[in-house]
Amino acid sequence: MRFLRAVFQRSQTLLEACLPSHCLLCNLTSQQSLICQYCYDAILAERTYCLHCGCGLITTQNYCGECLQHQFEFQQLHALASYQAPFPQLIKKLKYQNQLLYADLLGLLLADSIKQRFNEQQLQKIDYIIPVPLHIKKLRTRGFNQTQLISEALSQHLSINIAQQMVIRNKFTQAQEGLSRSQRTKNLNNAFSLSEKGRVTLAGKHIVLIDDVVTTGATINSLCQCLLAANVKRVDVWCICRTELN
Ligand SMILES: [Zn+2]
Ligand SMILES: [Zn+2]
Numbered sequence: 068m069r070f071l072r073a074v075f076q077r078s079q080t081l082l083e084a085c086l087p088s089h090c091l092l093c094n095l096t097s098q099q100s101l102i103c104q105y106c107y108d109a110i111l112a113e114r115t116y117c118l119h120c121g122c123g124l125i126t127t128q129n130y131c132g133e134c135l136q137h138q139f140e141f142q143q144l145h146a147l148a149s150y151q152a153p154f155p156q157l158i159k160k161l162k163y164q165n166q167l168l169y170a171d172l173l174g175l176l177l178a179d180s181i182k183q184r185f186n187e188q189q190l191q192k193i194d195y196i197i198p199v200p201l202h203i204k205k206l207r208t209r210g211f212n213q214t215q216l217i218s219e220a221l222s223q224h225l226s227i228n229i230a231q232q233m234v235i236r237n238k239f240t241q242a243q244e245g246l247s248r249s250q251r252t253k254n255l256n257n258a259f260s261l262s263e264k265g266r267v268t269l270a271g272k273h274i275v276l277i278d279d280v281v282t283t284g285a286t287i288n289s290l291c292q293c294l295l296a297a298n299v300k301r302v303d304v305w306c307i308c309r310t311e312l313n
Contacts, residue, residue: 072167091172092153101172110148110176111183111300119208120284121146121309139284141276141302145184146309147177150280151278154308158279162213172211173279174220181225181305194272195230196221196305199290200259203238217307230274233265234290255289261297270298278306 089096090103095217097103102110115124117131121144124131161169173242182189198214206212222229238258241312261269274294281287289304 091157091169096255101168101175102218106298107176108187111180113183114148116146116309118143120144121197121281121304121306122148125309138287140295141287141304144154144281144284144304144306144309145181146281146289147173147180147307148309150282150308150310158213158307161216162209162279165210167211167216170216171220174217175306177217177307178221178224181221190225190227192273193227193275193303195233195269196227196275196277197230197288199278200236201236202239204239213279214277217279221277221305227275230265230268233264233269235260236292255285258286259293261293266297269294271300273301273303274299275305276301278304280308280310281306282310 086102090106091101091309092106093103095103099107115127116122117124117134118129119134119142120131120139122131122133140216157169157173160166196218198218200206200213201209201212218229221227237260238255244287249310276287276290278287287304291304294302
């Protein structure tokens with residue numbers, strides 16, 4: 068996988084040297100690779116969001132109504148964008164059409180939105196980023212974990228190490244949609260565990276979980292519980308998209 072990716076990236080660079088770059092979003096020729104300045108500026112325009120769960124807000128209050136009632140186990144969730152165009156399409160191309168270049172694009176955009184929100188000092192406090200793992204069955208069918216690829220791009224742009232193979236996804240969980248809050252929690256009980264190496268390495272550390280789309284937050288919350296039970300000091304979440312509350 069790593070080898071194929073290296074070959075792919077190398078041929079991409081060669082191709083770029085010969086041809087003018089095209090923006091992956093609007094398809095027009097672009098000075099930069101991956102994305103043109105116009106699309107970049109449009110995506111990184113400031114959005115108003117809940118400071119805890121990251122969902123978009125229309126008003127300028129700090130927290131959404133949900134978070135005033137229930138708090139998640141993580142401290143803060145930062146999302147690049149709401150789950151709306153062009154993101155569902157970009158994520159689909161990455162996950163289901165194996166267009167791995169989109170992981171580089173999404174990783175770059177997420178990294179830059181993080182640099183907009185957090186200063187150098189805040190970022191230096193983070194010990195590791197951890198991609199939300201896929202169940203082994205899903206990993207075998209897809210051939211790659213999209214959150215791992217996004218994390219690799221993030222790690223490069225932000226110089227934060229990835230904690231590899233420390234979290235295990237035990238359960239092949241059924242879809243969370245249509246389940247109540249308590250059913251969801253039950254469905255996800257013990258969905259994750261830490262490897263022996265994870266237990267030793269992550270205790271007392273500040274971790275950021277990386278996900279592509281956070282919907283109800285139940286999955287990520289379950290992973291947070293697993294980490295906090297193993298004495299991880301603090302858990303935050305960074306994701307590409309956060310779906311809106313109804
Ligand atoms: Zn463009
Ligand atoms: Zn909220």
